[in-house]
Amino acid sequence: MSEDIFQGYKGKALDILKKYNVRVWGLAQIQTSRGNFSGTVLPRSETDDDKHIVLKIITGYNIGIDTATILDMKETGYQKANYKIPEKEFPYTKGKPNVKLLGTGGTIASRLDYRTGAVIPAFSPGELYGAVPELADICNLTTEKLFAVFSENMGPEQYKALAIAIGKEIENGIDGIIIGHGTDTLSHTAAALTFMVQNSPVPIVLVGSQRSSDRPSSDAALNLMHAAYTAGHSDIAEVMVCMFGPTSDEYGFLHRGTRVRKMHSSYRSTFRTVGDVPLATVRRGSVTPIKKEYNHRRKDRKVKILPYFEEKVAIVYYYPNMQPDMIDSLVDNGYKGIIIAGTGLGHINKPLYPAIERATKKGVHIFMTVQTLWGYVNMFVYDTGRDLMNKGIIPGENMIPEIAYIKLGWVLGQTSDPDEVRRLMLTPINDEITSKEPYNGYLIYQGGVPEVEEFIKQFRK
Amino acid sequence: MKNNISDDPAQFSPKHNYEKTKKEVGYVTRKKAKNTDYQRIGFMSGLEVHQQLKTKEKLFCRCPAGIYHDHTNYDAEIIRHMRPTLSELGEYDGTALMEQKTRKEIIYRINNKTACTYEIDDTPPFKINREALEYALEISLLSKLNIVGEVHITRKQYLDGSIPTGFQRTAILGVEGEIPLKHKKVRLIQLSIEEDSCREISDIRHTRIYKTDRLGMPLIETVTYPELYTPEELKEAAQYIRFLNRSTGKVRTGIGAGREDVNVSCKGGTRVEIKGVSHNKWIPELSHNECFRQWALLNVREKLSKKVQNPENWKIQHIEIDYRDYDLKYQPIIDGLIEKYRIIAVNLPDFKEILSHFTQPGKMFADEIADRLKVIACLEKPNMTHSEEIEPLIIQDNFEKLKAQFKAGENDAQLIFWSPDADIKTALEVIEERCKMAFDGVPKETRKAFGNGTTIFERVLPGADRMYPDTDSAPIPLEDEYITKLSKRVPTDIIERYNQLKQWDVPEDTYTYIFRNNLYPLIERIVKELKLNPKFVGSFIGHRLKFVEGHFKSANKFDYDKLFDLFKFLIDNKLELNLCKRILPIIYQYPKMDFNSILTSLNFKHVPHEEIISKIPFLKQKFQEIRISKKDEVAVHWIMGELQKTAVGNITPEQLIKAIEK
Numbered sequence A: 001m002s003e004d005i006f007q008g009y010k011g012k013a014l015d016i017l018k019k020y021n022v023r024v025w026g027l028a029q030i031q032t033s034r035g036n037f038s039g040t041v042l043p044r045s046e047t048d049d050d051k052h053i054v055l056k057i058i059t060g061y062n063i064g065i066d067t068a069t070i071l072d073m074k075e076t077g078y079q080k081a082n083y084k085i086p087e088k089e090f091p092y093t094k095g096k097p098n099v100k101l102l103g104t105g106g107t108i109a110s111r112l113d114y115r116t117g118a119v120i121p122a123f124s125p126g127e128l129y130g131a132v133p134e135l136a137d138i139c140n141l142t143t144e145k146l147f148a149v150f151s152e153n154m155g156p157e158q159y160k161a162l163a164i165a166i167g168k169e170i171e172n173g174i175d176g177i178i179i180g181h182g183t184d185t186l187s188h189t190a191a192a193l194t195f196m197v198q199n200s201p202v203p204i205v206l207v208g209s210q211r212s213s214d215r216p217s218s219d220a221a222l223n224l225m226h227a228a229y230t231a232g233h234s235d236i237a238e239v240m241v242c243m244f245g246p247t248s249d250e251y252g253f254l255h256r257g258t259r260v261r262k263m264h265s266s267y268r269s270t271f272r273t274v275g276d277v278p279l280a281t282v283r284r285g286s287v288t289p290i291k292k293e294y295n296h297r298r299k300d301r302k303v304k305i306l307p308y309f310e311e312k313v314a315i316v317y318y319y320p321n322m323q324p325d326m327i328d329s330l331v332d333n334g335y336k337g338i339i340i341a342g343t344g345l346g347h348i349n350k351p352l353y354p355a356i357e358r359a360t361k362k363g364v365h366i367f368m369t370v371q372t373l374w375g376y377v378n379m380f381v382y383d384t385g386r387d388l389m390n391k392g393i394i395p396g397e398n399m400i401p402e403i404a405y406i407k408l409g410w411v412l413g414q415t416s417d418p419d420e421v422r423r424l425m426l427t428p429i430n431d432e433i434t435s436k437e438p439y440n441g442y443l444i445y446q447g448g449v450p451e452v453e454e455f456i457k458q459f460r461k
Numbered sequence B: 001m002k003n004n005i006s007d008d009p010a011q012f013s014p015k016h017n018y019e020k021t022k023k024e025v026g027y028v029t030r031k032k033a034k035n036t037d038y039q040r041i042g043f044m045s046g047l048e049v050h051q052q053l054k055t056k057e058k059l060f061c062r063c064p065a066g067i068y069h070d071h072t073n074y075d076a077e078i079i080r081h082m083r084p085t086l087s088e089l090g091e092y093d094g095t096a097l098m099e100q101k102t103r104k105e106i107i108y109r110i111n112n113k114t115a116c117t118y119e120i121d122d123t124p125p126f127k128i129n130r131e132a133l134e135y136a137l138e139i140s141l142l143s144k145l146n147i148v149g150e151v152h153i154t155r156k157q158y159l160d161g162s163i164p165t166g167f168q169r170t171a172i173l174g175v176e177g178e179i180p181l182k183h184k185k186v187r188l189i190q191l192s193i194e195e196d197s198c199r200e201i202s203d204i205r206h207t208r209i210y211k212t213d214r215l216g217m218p219l220i221e222t223v224t225y226p227e228l229y230t231p232e233e234l235k236e237a238a239q240y241i242r243f244l245n246r247s248t249g250k251v252r253t254g255i256g257a258g259r260e261d262v263n264v265s266c267k268g269g270t271r272v273e274i275k276g277v278s279h280n281k282w283i284p285e286l287s288h289n290e291c292f293r294q295w296a297l298l299n300v301r302e303k304l305s306k307k308v309q310n311p312e313n314w315k316i317q318h319i320e321i322d323y324r325d326y327d328l329k330y331q332p333i334i335d336g337l338i339e340k341y342r343i344i345a346v347n348l349p350d351f352k353e354i355l356s357h358f359t360q361p362g363k364m365f366a367d368e369i370a371d372r373l374k375v376i377a378c379l380e381k382p383n384m385t386h387s388e389e390i391e392p393l394i395i396q397d398n399f400e401k402l403k404a405q406f407k408a409g410e411n412d413a414q415l416i417f418w419s420p421d422a423d424i425k426t427a428l429e430v431i432e433e434r435c436k437m438a439f440d441g442v443p444k445e446t447r448k449a450f451g452n453g454t455t456i457f458e459r460v461l462p463g464a465d466r467m468y469p470d471t472d473s474a475p476i477p478l479e480d481e482y483i484t485k486l487s488k489r490v491p492t493d494i495i496e497r498y499n500q501l502k503q504w505d506v507p508e509d510t511y512t513y514i515f516r517n518n519l520y521p522l523i524e525r526i527v528k529e530l531k532l533n534p535k536f537v538g539s540f541i542g543h544r545l546k547f548v549e550g551h552f553k554s555a556n557k558f559d560y561d562k563l564f565d566l567f568k569f570l571i572d573n574k575l576e577l578n579l580c581k582r583i584l585p586i587i588y589q590y591p592k593m594d595f596n597s598i599l600t601s602l603n604f605k606h607v608p609h610e611e612i613i614s615k616i617p618f619l620k621q622k623f624q625e626i627r628i629s630k631k632d633e634v635a636v637h638w639i640m641g642e643l644q645k646t647a648v649g650n651i652t653p654e655q656l657i658k659a660i661e662k
Helices: A011-020 A125-131 A156-171 A186-196 A220-233 A325-332 A350-361 A383-390 A401-412 A418-426 A450-458 B014-025 B035-041 B094-102 B130-142 B231-247 B280-307 B331-338 B365-375 B397-406 B421-440 B480-487 B494-503 B508-516 B520-530 B534-551 B562-572 B579-589 B595-601 B609-613 B616-626 B632-647 B653-661
Strands: A026-032 A035-041 A052-056 A062-066 A070-078 A098-103 A110-112 A119-121 A140-145 A176-180 A204-207 A239-244 A252-256 A260-262 A271-273 A280-283 A286-289 A313-317 A337-342 A365-370 B044-052 B076-080 B105-110 B154-157 B167-180 B185-195 B199-204 B207-211 B218-224 B258-265 B272-277 B317-321 B342-348 B358-360 B384-386 B413-419 B445-449 B455-460 B467-469
Touching: A011 A052, A011 A070, A026 A052, A026 A062, A035 A062, A035 B167, A062 B167, A098 A156, A098 A220, A125 A140, A156 A176, A156 A186, A176 A220, A186 A204, A186 A239, A186 A260, A186 A401, A204 A220, A220 A239, A220 A252, A220 A280, A220 A286, A239 A271, A252 A271, A313 A325, A313 A401, A325 A350, A337 A401, A350 A365, A350 A383, A365 A401, A365 A418, A401 A418, A450 B076, B014 B280, B014 B358, B035 B280, B044 B231, B094 B421, B094 B455, B130 B167, B130 B185, B130 B218, B130 B231, B130 B480, B167 B218, B167 B231, B218 B231, B231 B258, B231 B280, B231 B494, B231 B508, B258 B280, B272 B280, B280 B358, B280 B421, B280 B445, B280 B455, B317 B397, B331 B342, B331 B413, B342 B397, B342 B421, B358 B365, B365 B384, B365 B413, B365 B421, B365 B455, B397 B413, B413 B421, B494 B508, B494 B520, B508 B520, B508 B534, B520 B534, B520 B562, B534 B562, B534 B579, B562 B579, B562 B595, B579 B595, B609 B632, B609 B653, B616 B632, B616 B653, B632 B653
Parallel strands: A098 A140, A098 A176, A176 A204, A204 A239, A313 A337, A337 A365, B105 B207, B272 B445
Antiparallel strands: A026 A035, A026 A070, A035 A052, A052 A062, A110 A119, A239 A252, A252 A280, A260 A271, A280 A286, B044 B218, B044 B258, B076 B105, B154 B167, B154 B467, B167 B185, B185 B218, B199 B207, B258 B272, B317 B342, B342 B413, B384 B413, B445 B455
């Protein structure tokens, strides 16, 4: 059989379809103990049960028929749907910047996947142009699909492949790069690329969407336009994350790839720069820097690609009553580096001390970061901190735990010499450690306060 | 101002043309319309009845349902722009593409009490509200629908912004049902459960503002087949469905809680949907006028087909005109010029006698263009004027001059509109598009209803291409056991109730009131449990209660079950039942007062039968003395009058008459 004519059906439902010879996309008339139904048989999501058959009825709605109620069934026709974003050739306009979109997966442009009932990415320039024709007013876009993975499945292999692909594009003279990416680990990839692609002469913009593009209110189109404008026109030649500023369809932020974090599971304005202010705001025709200092766009092509990563690195999120075997098991399993997200200024409990000592003696590199996300590690304030440093833990300043993890992986991919590891980790490449935290680097206003409420009412969130 | 109304038959008069075309169409007012008129134009209609469910919470989040705020009572605003997306079957929907043209900025006002991050699409849906699902299933069973085996939440695209996600979450619960009317059965296509939409605050130019209090409240939609063939039948079906919904006691009442979309077509016409009719009494007039509007548009098509050989080549011509070259003393144009609007003149080849063609009472074909200019090009009205105005807005010479400039033919018509630069392109497209549609007859539209029975264009009628499975929700199985359990709870059919009332001899003019307020169960309970005469109870409720409700104000919302308590009180205290009529206005106004206090306030005294009857001989003698008449009836009448005050509540009039006549 070349094609699955019972797409997604299994068990009882599959038996019934076979018994009555009705295919997926077949027009069916079904007699049941609850009355008669008719419509087109749709594929069924693999994760759903085997007790129902899905029908699209004439009014366009979908319904499920309980197989236990089916008395008779008949296929009276066949009509396969072709779900396809209209492809139009992306127009080339002389004088507009050339931008490359590297695809990794994610929901920037997507379509329905019957196998899972969820959405899968669509990607070609033609499809993107069909969905967001405004892109052609901004730049000349070409695309390359590097992988099709969900954000949570991105890892070292993908980071390295991306870095190499970016290097090639820069060498070939591209004016800017966009990376389409799922949002869950967008900041991890942004950090990895900051370390692996250094001294870029052009903007490298990571972009995703919090609402898939198959919904009319999706943030995908606007994010993509912002990213295209940034990549093609902005003067900021850094690795950046470009996502909604407020939840309203108004403007986006450009976040430095080493200080950004996803802060809400579903909000559009989920990405926030932590411990600093964002690089800039972006609208459909302008980038307005917030930070005065950034790496400027250059004409040369002198980019450094450093595609290294040691996979045996872990983050340990400390909790009260953590047992030493948590650390031991990492060491026994050959881990070479550990980032601890400690409490407060960077603390863990005493019972872990021997385990830490054992680990560092075995040559495992351990760095301390803070669970509070904002603020610096300071292990001098309390004795416990001093003890820990004596046992070999190195304070990681104000590195965000996940960023520290990515950096340690990158560093250990190059060296295992303790002094060199320490030096590389504590020498910031692009603000993963900052020398100071500005007073407006930490702003989580609490709702309910009259002044805050007034502010929210006047300025769209 | 020069007038172009002329009695000279040689000269074209828009007014005469309007009246002439009205006659050609055979328009009659609804009052004068007979069934044969509706047969002549092939009146066909169906209903989509929306009804809010009386649940505590919204359908897909835990915000409270049924709390409403003023326009200015909000905590935050959010902006969204909507983009069309593909349907499941890979098509773009026509409405979606139209909304895309309007380039609207949509602003949502959010009040923390009634909306959360779900309403503004920043949080995925929570599990469906089971209370709502249950109520909706009960109504589905009552509507004799085939209940689905599994509920699939579907997204139905709405790009007007009335829902921040850009789609409504909706699901079919049953298909193929029926409702019985007095003389026929009407089949139902389906019943769905869905989220209610935002309430519009304003829609001016490219900004539309909504509030989100109503958004997400559970709603059901009952859809009939288009098999209602007169406006009256249509109304009867609407009433029946409304009463059926109310008979469960699980739906909301009050303004906006029940709304109808009315689908109408005429013979050779097309389905046009009149949206959001909140009063059933408007339905006959609206559907009547819509059917004739379509009939009129077919007449327009007929006329155009005689004038234009190749409609596909038909094109408008336009030029920008300078206000200094023309005499445009019309305030909206002057206001526009201040806003840097440009003035565009358009030539419509062969559209003479079309612009002033009758469409609806007080409306002509030109209004169809103006309505679309408002909705699609976002030009606020008045947004245009033309060569066939009945009351000209600018002097006719302007059009003579335009004709010369366009080198227009004798049969051409002209219009002038004023618009900001950015909207001119869309406006011209809209004008050409609407005119070209006239060659095909009746465009598929949804139309907005007005109390005077007319409608205006609202948007292009959406089709099945706007449906998409909701990838955020899993299907919900409906097992046989659960459905059986629910079907035991379902109330009796409205038609059975109707027949029962008839059999009880309850006057028919009370039925609407009884069903509207779902008072049948109360009547039944009083009749069954207190063994009272159904005709008496029915009339008391259908006439007396209705009167009291219309003339007095209740301190709280009046709980109709009080009436059961009232009758029980009268029976338990062996009081005469007619006393209920005196008590009702008081208990209605002060529902917290106890019955004894009410009696005291009425100066009621309990007097035994014997004591009342014992006064009769004395009164008979007294009547003999005053001797106003010889007739016996007069005597009875006079004595009744004398005793009335004491009698009411203690003895029935019948008993009293008997005692007097002895």
